[in-house]
Amino acid sequence: MLIAEVSMDAVLSHFTVSVTELKRNYADILKRADDAPIAVLNHNRPEAYLLPAGHYERLMAHLEDLEDARLVTERASGPFVEVDFDAL
Template sequence: MQNIFADVAVSVSELKKNPTAVMAGAQGQPIAVLNHNRVMGYMVPAELYEAMMERLEDIELAELVKSRAGEQGVPVDLDDL
């Protein structure tokens, strides 16, 4: 059985009929879009998508910082730049 990672699920047919109503009914939560009772994708409001992208960027930056934590600094004179 396939996991559904959303509290709201709609069929493709229902989504086609009135996508605005589906988004409004989800109240800002992710929506699983089903085709023949199988998840074919997820739909998220723009605000949630933007927050997800910011969070992913923060995670990537944290990984970069951790990977460079053991590096030795190099003294630089600003006049040399």
């Protein structure tokens, strides 16, 4: 799998929170994020990303769809197996 390089200082979320604030207000932060990813900052640099369950599930479904599309494209030109449906 190819993963694009991203600068360690790039924040890939519109919602950020410090590690300290996350420890103090975990439930409130998830509520305010409203199903969006949260960048967890340590010394103003991204340390981790917190994904609400619904967002993570949609992300995994999307990745599965991309993998399925890749397989379809890869296998589109064969080889194919001839099948006699009456023999099944």
